[in-house]
Amino acid sequence: MSHPVIRPARADEYDEIGRVWMESWVSTGLAEASDFLLANLRARIRREIENGWSLFVADDCGTIAAMLALHLPKLCLDMLFVAPAYQGQSLGRQLLAFARTQMPDEMYLRCVRENEKAWRWYEREGFVFEKEEIEPSNGFVMKYYRWMRRTTAT
Template identity: 70%
Template sequence: MTLPAIRPARADEHDAITRIWMESWVSTGLSQPSEKLLSDLRARLPREIAGGWSLFVADDHGAIAAMLALHLPTLLLDQLMVAPSHQGRGLGRHLLAFTRRQLPDEIWLKCVRENEKAWRWYEREGFVFETEAPNPVTGFMMKHYRWKRSTRSA
């Protein structure tokens, strides 16, 4: 199987991106799909882009399979959301490799504490737990992780 191409998102894809975002979030079991959630994500996307997000999609022959939001100035991997139909196929690892090319020395991310599947995956991928703090908007307890490129010589 060929992995989807990662490319910058286009403005005309924002609705499809917010649907993938919601479907992926709902697949964690931490929320239920709803028009309110979809509406909130639709409103949030342009605010985040205006605030500095670099937004990418994984394009699977014209269908969006995942979204990736990076905030390069703060070295933050803000969102990595894979459509449920594409989960378990190595796409997350493909997006993380892309992220490491964009941020080759250091990456920070936050993960909801109850999303154990996600944070355990990040730990397996070399991220180190730093601290926990509540998200002031959602109230979720967030685990903060950091990855640094190894400086050891090969």
């Protein structure tokens, strides 16, 4: 079995990326799938790319297995979502390793507080909790994290 290839997303894939994002978000138990949610996520992809996202996908022989959105000027890992069929196969860890090649010294992220599985994973991966704030656009309490490359003393 080959590993999915991480590569830049193409504009003709945005709708499919939105579907993968929705299915992964729904798998957290924090939302239900709907045409409304899907339309909002698809619109958000286009809007966020205009606002500076670098969007990548994990491509499994033509199937989008995951999405990764980075905002490099802000050192932000903005979105990392793995399709349910690919969860539990270390694809998230591969995407995080890729993100660290793009932001090798430091990065920030935020995660919905109720998505305990995600934030606990980020903590295991070396991210340090900094604060919690309510996100006004959706009402979720967000946990903010920071990762810094460890330097060895010489």
